[in-house]
Amino acid sequence: MLSIKNLQAKIGEKQILQGIDLQINAGEVHAIMGPNGSGKSTLASVLSGREEYEVTEGEVDFLGKNLLELSPEDRAREGIFMAFQYPVEIPGVSTINFMKTALNQIRTYRGQQALDAVSFLGLMKEKMKLVEIDQSLLNRSLNEGFSGGEKKRNEVFQMAMLEPKLSILDETDSGLDIDALRIVANGVNKLRSQNNATIVVTHYQRLLDYIVPDFVHVLYKGRIVKSGTKELALELEAKGYDWIKNEVAAV
Amino acid sequence: MNVATKRDLVSELAASRTRSYSPADQALREDALTYLKNTGLPISKTEEYRFAPVTRILEKNFDSLTLSSQVNTVVSVNEFLIEGLKGNIIVFVNGSYAPALSKIVSNPDQIIIKPLSKALVENEEVVSALLNQKEDYKKDPFSAVNTGLWSEGLFFHVAKHTEVKEPVYLLSLNDASSAVSVHTRIVGWVEEGSEVTLIERFETTGHEAAFHTQVEEISVAKEAVLNYYKIQNDPGKSIQVCNTLIHQSDHSHVNTFTLTMNGEVVRNNFSIAIDGEHCESHFHGLYLLTGNTLADNHTVVDHIKPNSFSNELYKGVMDGHSKGVFNGKIYVRPQAQMTNAFQSNRNVLLSETSTINTKPQLEIWADDVKCSHGCTTGQLDEEALFYLQSRGINKDSARAMLLYAFASDVIATIKDETLKTYFDQLIAERLHKNF
Numbered sequence: 001m002l003s004i005k006n007l008q009a010k011i012g013e014k015q016i017l018q019g020i021d022l023q024i025n026a027g028e029v030h031a032i033m034g035p036n037g038s039g040k041s042t043l044a045s046v047l048s049g050r051e052e053y054e055v056t057e058g059e060v061d062f063l064g065k066n067l068l069e070l071s072p073e074d075r076a077r078e079g080i081f082m083a084f085q086y087p088v089e090i091p092g093v094s095t096i097n098f099m100k101t102a103l104n105q106i107r108t109y110r111g112q113q114a115l116d117a118v119s120f121l122g123l124m125k126e127k128m129k130l131v132e133i134d135q136s137l138l139n140r141s142l143n144e145g146f147s148g149g150e151k152k153r154n155e156v157f158q159m160a161m162l163e164p165k166l167s168i169l170d171e172t173d174s175g176l177d178i179d180a181l182r183i184v185a186n187g188v189n190k191l192r193s194q195n196n197a198t199i200v201v202t203h204y205q206r207l208l209d210y211i212v213p214d215f216v217h218v219l220y221k222g223r224i225v226k227s228g229t230k231e232l233a234l235e236l237e238a239k240g241y242d243w244i245k246n247e248v249a250a251v
Numbered sequence: 252m253n254v255a256t257k258r259d260l261v262s263e264l265a266a267s268r269t270r271s272y273s274p275a276d277q278a279l280r281e282d283a284l285t286y287l288k289n290t291g292l293p294i295s296k297t298e299e300y301r302f303a304p305v306t307r308i309l310e311k312n313f314d315s316l317t318l319s320s321q322v323n324t325v326v327s328v329n330e331f332l333i334e335g336l337k338g339n340i341i342v343f344v345n346g347s348y349a350p351a352l353s354k355i356v357s358n359p360d361q362i363i364i365k366p367l368s369k370a371l372v373e374n375e376e377v378v379s380a381l382l383n384q385k386e387d388y389k390k391d392p393f394s395a396v397n398t399g400l401w402s403e404g405l406f407f408h409v410a411k412h413t414e415v416k417e418p419v420y421l422l423s424l425n426d427a428s429s430a431v432s433v434h435t436r437i438v439g440w441v442e443e444g445s446e447v448t449l450i451e452r453f454e455t456t457g458h459e460a461a462f463h464t465q466v467e468e469i470s471v472a473k474e475a476v477l478n479y480y481k482i483q484n485d486p487g488k489s490i491q492v493c494n495t496l497i498h499q500s501d502h503s504h505v506n507t508f509t510l511t512m513n514g515e516v517v518r519n520n521f522s523i524a525i526d527g528e529h530c531e532s533h534f535h536g537l538y539l540l541t542g543n544t545l546a547d548n549h550t551v552v553d554h555i556k557p558n559s560f561s562n563e564l565y566k567g568v569m570d571g572h573s574k575g576v577f578n579g580k581i582y583v584r585p586q587a588q589m590t591n592a593f594q595s596n597r598n599v600l601l602s603e604t605s606t607i608n609t610k611p612q613l614e615i616w617a618d619d620v621k622c623s624h625g626c627t628t629g630q631l632d633e634e635a636l637f638y639l640q641s642r643g644i645n646k647d648s649a650r651a652m653l654l655y656a657f658a659s660d661v662i663a664t665i666k667d668e669t670l671k672t673y674f675d676q677l678i679a680e681r682l683h684k685n686f
């Protein structure tokens with residue numbers, strides 16, 4: 001589904017991604033872990049098309065298309081979704097309103113008919129249940145005055161609405177208490193299928209008790225320095241990141 | 252004398268004098284023009300007109316400002332009416348009242364609506380108590396121009412304890428198929444305990460130069476309510492200067508909304524004199540500019556008496572080579588204790604060639620008051636744009652969505668649903684809302 005080869009990217013003069021290789025197939029869940037500042041959010045941003053980041057080397061193929069050539073909106077329409085680490089607040093734009101526009105522009109792109117108001121509402125109700133989110137929240141200005149947990153839940157709600165092929169969850173667990181974490185993880189798990197894939201970015205193993213990954217990668221200083229299965233996450237939890245840092249330093 | 256300009260615009264203007272309607276009116280006009288000859292039109296160094304080169308654009312656009320008034324050739328104004336709005340329609344074409352295009356439906360026991368020229372004769376006492384009483388032509392040169400030259404105006408007088416259900420819609424249509432210079436006036440009185448809605452709309456057809464001044468003096472008596480809307484939509488080479496003064500007495504409420512969209516130069520000198528206790532004033536403006544339009548809003552909220560509340564919110568979106576100017580003065584006089592006065596001016600610049608000059612000026616002489624002001628200028632929020640795009644929304648729609656959201660809290664203040672829908676359409680169209 002997604003094939004990343006030697007991806008390098010910088011922001012301003014600062015080189016952040018130093019050559020990333022990653023292969024993700026349909027049905028898989030990949031966890032990307034690593035200490036703060038290692039480039040996890042940068043990778044997520046580059047994949048979703050944020051313009052501040054300049055790709056200096058490498059290729060990204062998504063379902064046979066050169067992802068790096070597509071605009072952010074076309075990437076979303078092709079099936080990429082990023083749940084933001086820091087969702088922005090947009091005064092005056094409600095989640096419901098912009099989701100309707102988003103969904104219908106995606107449908108038009110795919111040659112499907114726009115949803116009428118009734119079908120949209122039906123779909124919305126169904127997805128609201130999935131992430132246990134209240135409609136009053138969705139009527140309000142996007143993320144304005146939302147708690148940390150409400151923002152993250154709203155991200156997962158949007159993901160549920162758009163039914164992406166590849167979801168990238170950037171620290172969706174940060175700022176969540178254990179109940180909120182369970183709800184968010186539960187939503188993500190219900191959306192998992194053999195046809196889609198998920199990248200879970202986190203630096204705690206805690207989330208991975210709920211969203212069980214097939215593979216775990218450790219990102220450090222812009223490189224994937226270690227890959228393994230879910231046991232790697234437990235090992236990291238036990239030993240801390242210094243273990244990885246020392247290993248890298250020794251090479 | 253005005254030394255900076257080669258031409259003597261004041262004499263050109265004075266030579267196109269219209270007739271007067273009474274001996275007192277005649278005397279006032281002569282005084283105003285004499286005063287104007289001595290002071291001249293503003294030059295580029297005139298502080299109050301630093302960013303609004305009205306005089307220079309007049310020189311550029313007009314070969315001569317001595318213009319005779321034109322005959323009315325307009326046969327229909329349907330395209331300039333507001334769909335669904337049931338009310339009084341008063342149409343001025345090139346500064347003359349057009350009775351055939353107008354329709355006064357309200358009961359005259361509730362509200363008297365008539366051309367000011369007629370009211371000067373028929374309602375002399377009321378008019379002379381108001382005309383040039385609240386507004387002093389010496390405050391602004393274009394107010395003096397207007398006082399000397401006004402050809403026609405709107406007079407309205409709401410009786411006591413009357414809620415006028417039908418709004419007063421004043422359409423000022425200028426036919427600029429040849430150059431026009433138009434000077435109109437509004438005199439209004441909302442008596443004790445009454446309510447009325449006034450909607451003013453300015454439109455221009457034709458592509459030649461147009462110069463329009465208007466002076467408005469509206470008195471809002473004790474416990475009365477005035478809802479005031481203005482739509483400035485004169486395309487082309489039009490220059491407009493409006494001097495508006497609303498005077499409030501105890502317990503009165505005033506809601507204003509000025510929407511500026513088109514024109515070469517639009518200058519609004521808009522003052523609210525809060526000359527009563529327990530008044531409320533909601534003072535709103537939206538300027539959505541494109542092309543070469545320059546819109547300059549100079550506002551004054553003058554708290555003269557204690558215990559009143561004012562809230563001013565002006566927002567602007569500038570694209571192309573347009574220029575926005577906002578100057579917001581708040582005065583809190585020594586007696587005006589317990590005043591609450593808030594002001595906010597927010598701007599978005601969409602292009603590198605658009606500009607905004609914004610200046611709050613608070614002068615507070617009372618000590619027990621709550622006042623705040625804030626102004627912001629920025630581009631569209633890139634983070635928010637990316638967020639919307641990352642959900643599959645194309646960039647143009649995302650931009651429109653953010654701009655529309657930016658304008659929406661001003662639109663939300665409009666209470667009348669028909670008007671709200673109408674303003675919403677105008678604004679949505681201007682901002683290319685396509686979702």
Ligand SMILES: Nc1ncnc2c1ncn2[C@@H]1O[C@H](COP(=O)(O)OP(=O)(O)O)[C@@H](O)[C@H]1O
Nearest residue numbers: 011014016034035036037038039040041042043
């Ligand atoms: N806009 C930016 N400008 C400059 N440096 C940035 C910017 N965004 C991120 N960085 C830097 O890039 C590095 C990687 O950041 P990030 O991808 O956010 O890491 P992570 O998500 O793994 O914590 C950090 O050193 C960070 O300071």
Ligand SMILES: [Mg+2]
Nearest residue numbers: 040041085171
């Ligand atoms: Mg991060």
